[in-house]
Amino acid sequence: MEAAIIYDNSACKKNIRYGWGFSCLVGRRVLFDTGESSESLFYNMDQLNVDISKIEAVVISHDHWDHTGGLWGLLKKREGLPVYSCPGFGPSFIKRVRQSGGRPFEAERYQRIDDNISVTGEVRGKYRGGVISEQALIVETGGKITVIVGCSHPGIVTIVERVKTIFPGVEISLVFGGFHLKDEDPQSVRAIVSSMKELGVEKVAPAHCTGEEAKRIFREGYGENFVSVQAGEVFEI
Ligand SMILES: [Zn+2]
Numbered sequence: 724m725e726a727a728i729i730y731d732n733s734a735c736k737k738n739i740r741y742g743w744g745f746s747c748l749v750g751r752r753v754l755f756d757t758g759e760s761s762e763s764l765f766y767n768m769d770q771l772n773v774d775i776s777k778i779e780a781v782v783i784s785h786d787h788w789d790h791t792g793g794l795w796g797l798l799k800k801r802e803g804l805p806v807y808s809c810p811g812f813g814p815s816f817i818k819r820v821r822q823s824g825g826r827p828f829e830a831e832r833y834q835r836i837d838d839n840i841s842v843t844g845e846v847r848g849k850y851r852g853g854v855i856s857e858q859a860l861i862v863e864t865g866g867k868i869t870v871i872v873g874c875s876h877p878g879i880v881t882i883v884e885r886v887k888t889i890f891p892g893v894e895i896s897l898v899f900g901g902f903h904l905k906d907e908d909p910q911s912v913r914a915i916v917s918s919m920k921e922l923g924v925e926k927v928a929p930a931h932c933t934g935e936e937a938k939r940i941f942r943e944g945y946g947e948n949f950v951s952v953q954a955g956e957v958f959e960i
């Protein structure tokens with residue numbers, strides 16, 4: 724299955740826009756997060772020859788502007804598009820999706836949204852003194868799974884542990900997206916790398932809000948199984 728990084732904090736080509744945010748398109752039909760603005764989203768989709776009319780669903784990892792920013796403009800173009808969120812986003816999110824022309828679906832628990840694509844359901848964590856709800860995308864290919872994360876505010880290890888309870892015994896070939904470790908000390912990041920290995924995560928591709936130092940530690944720990952991803956990259960998962 725094809726994965727295309729539509730938006731990220733860095734880009735792999737000159738003709739691709741980048742900035743604070745994340746967006747990834749899976750199988751040319753399920754969009755996971757929408758970056759910071761619809762303008763950048765559409766621009767990069769155009770550069771990557773993405774047919775917006777073929778998108779069948781949008782999954783929003785969590786209710787932060789750098790993941791929801793492009794959604795509202797997209798819904799103007801694609802009225803009736805299903806939008807998967809979590810109950811913890813609150814009623815105002817659902818209301819805005821409806822008002823923008825989208826069809827909201829709340830995934831409290833694990834839910835399949837396409838043949839080989841599903842969402843973890845709500846994973847809760849602490850963020851800036853409050854509680855945050857986040858979900859990740861699970862893609863099944865060749866008997867293994869790939870996990871795509873937005874910001875991992877509840878913790879990347881917590882999210883992967885959730886995936887393991889949903890798919891016990893299934894190998895996780897790749898975890899990619901924002902790991903949100905930019906303010907974490909190196910020792911804690913090393914412990915996270917060890918936990919990911921213990922959980923059997925074969926390859927990692929930290930992006931977006933992971934932080935440069937944390938990325939370096941992941942690269943060190945994972946060696947050739949560290950995968951570099953940036954906006955504009957299209958690869959098979
Ligand atoms: Zn983010």
Ligand SMILES: [Zn+2]
Nearest residue numbers: 785787874876
């Ligand atoms: Zn966030």
